Amino acid sequence: MKGRWNAMSLVELNERSKAIFRQIVETYLETGDPVGSRTISRADGIAVSPATIRNVMADLEDLGLIAAPHTSAGRVPTDFGLRLFVDGLMEVGNLTREERASIEGRCVSSGRTIEEALGEATKALSGLSRCAALVMVPKRELSVRHIEFVPVGPGRALVVMVSEDGSVENRIISLPAGLPASTLVSAGNYLNARLGGRTLEGAMTSIRAELEARRAELDDLTARVVEAGLAVWSGGNDLPASLIISGTSNLLDNVQEATDLERIRLLFDELERKQDLIRLLELARDGRGVKMFIGAENNLFSLSGSSVVVSPYMNGANQIVGVLGVIGPTRLNYARIIPMVDYTAQVVSRLL
Structure with missing residues (x-):
């Protein structure tokens, strides 16, 4: 049946x-x-x-x-x-004027970094929902200040990339044996002329298209070094997404019996596995609007029997860059929390 x-x-x-x-x-x-x-x-x-x-x-x-x-x-x-x-069957409620003002007041105060504003958003959500709130902070795509190829041995070179914030990262690449040092210099000059002030991700497509179009004009070895440098850095300068969680103490409210307390303990253990939680939140970035994972619908929370209500938020280019929401027992006030999460995501999107 x-x-x-x-x-x-x-x-x-x-x-x-x-x-x-x-x-x-x-x-x-x-x-x-x-x-x-x-x-x-x-x-x-x-x-x-x-x-x-x-x-x-x-x-x-x-x-x-x-x-x-x-x-x-x-x-x-x-x-x-x-x-x-x-x-x-559920009829979704509307936020009160006071609830909207509370969310906006916590998120939109001037002088804060994006991370600080997102942290305040989770505090607003956890306070209003009386649950734990979380936000996945978007990956930072660092702009490139300088890139250089340094020979380190036969058939090997070190690719050194300096980002706009002064951070330095290195990668080793393999090259044809006997490659002249002038080729490494030419490859570095070529990339620096096209990468300055841009992110690798933002410049990668245009550089590769130009390489293909101008291959007859470029020295073949230089083009191969450039391609090797792009390949080794593809996606490599993004810092991993991070997670902010607020209000976990709220989960201890309204514990009625020992089994409830055990479920909350299991949920605390699950929240400690932040990378697993980030992977779950990544699933919510595949579309707009509020998404829910109720109890055993997701393996991560199958033990504690918890629910997650999340919504993606966007940047100024209307691109989804992160996810925020509420986590708690399956006995959530969904009709109230769904519009709360949705409105907070809208406020954060306007802020970005």
């Missing part, structure tokens, strides 16, 4: 089943407790008996939308059920 349901949609549920399913999810998200038939029967708009509700709950359980934790008589939504609720 559950496999068949995967190919269906919420329209397959009748209105009574939808109403009861919605009540189970909303009550659980509000209280964190399993929801029983008697609790549902007291809700507004549910004008059926507890016995009828129990029958509907049994059907919802067969469909994999709800489950009974431990030996409780109540039910909680599964990760699958939460996904269908968020995608098909």
